[in-house]
Amino acid sequence: MSRLRTLAGLVVLATAGLLITPTAAQAATPLRANISCDAETGAVTTWASGNLLVPGTPTSVIVEFQRRGGTRVTATTSTALASAAQPYVVKTTSTSTGDVNATGYHTTFDPVTSLFYRENLLVTFKNAAGVTLTTREASCNYDQRTTATLTCDPEARTVTATVDGVNGQAGASSGAGRPTRVGYHVVRIIQHVQNEPRFRSELLGGAWDIEHRVTRAADGTWTDAGYARTQTGTPYYYAEELTVGVFDTYGAIVGWTTTRCTLFDGSVTPA
Structure with missing residues (x-):
């Protein structure tokens, strides 16, 4: 399904990383x-x-x-x-x-x-x-039927993503509109030390980082354990932005949601 591998509507910035500097940000409004x-x-x-x-x-x-x-x-x-x-x-x-x-x-x-x-x-x-x-x-x-949860746990140093769906039997009897696959596109934002700029990193070409097949229950609900990763080291700032696309058997987009969480932020005093 070629459409499953295209992240429509997302502006892809970099694969190794895009340097975000004040000068570039102030040069012009995109x-x-x-x-x-x-x-x-x-x-x-x-x-x-x-x-x-x-x-x-x-x-x-x-x-x-x-x-x-x-x-x-x-x-x-x-x-x-x-x-x-x-x-x-x-x-x-x-x-x-x-x-x-x-x-x-x-x-x-x-x-x-x-x-x-x-x-x-x-x-x-x-x-x-x-x-x-x-x-x-x-x-x-x-x-109305897709929810993504992105959890950042600073103590465990982990980022965990899950997606839940409801009404998965809705749509046409042919299967059009019914979730069959889910894709995860992850943006990582990292600043190593306080006085250095932040880098924004993501895959080029609109590719999904992870793809899974959806298994729907009889009532149309479904859950997918997207990923869990452990961050090595302790950067000054680290956050993730997640875009989730859901696709039917024909490759049409039938679900879309976004979320984000911050794992480390050196500018915030611990409670």
């Missing part, structure tokens, strides 16, 4: 596509912001927002969302610093009947002549 799925109202909102051009005279820019598929799972169905035939087009002007801000399309989904909802967004940035400058992607996820 250019991002954004999409939110409101859990209470079902409103889907899209926007884009960040640095697109070098500083200078404000310039006309075209920003195109386009839905690029997604998934909706209910108690009895699993539906692949169709990509939009045409983009939602916004014409705007960059600031003198080269930043752009644009609000895209709005739509809705039903947060009551949707056990899982995912919508993928592609944003294309063009100059006034219509020439593509760059693109960005993002996804939003609404998940």
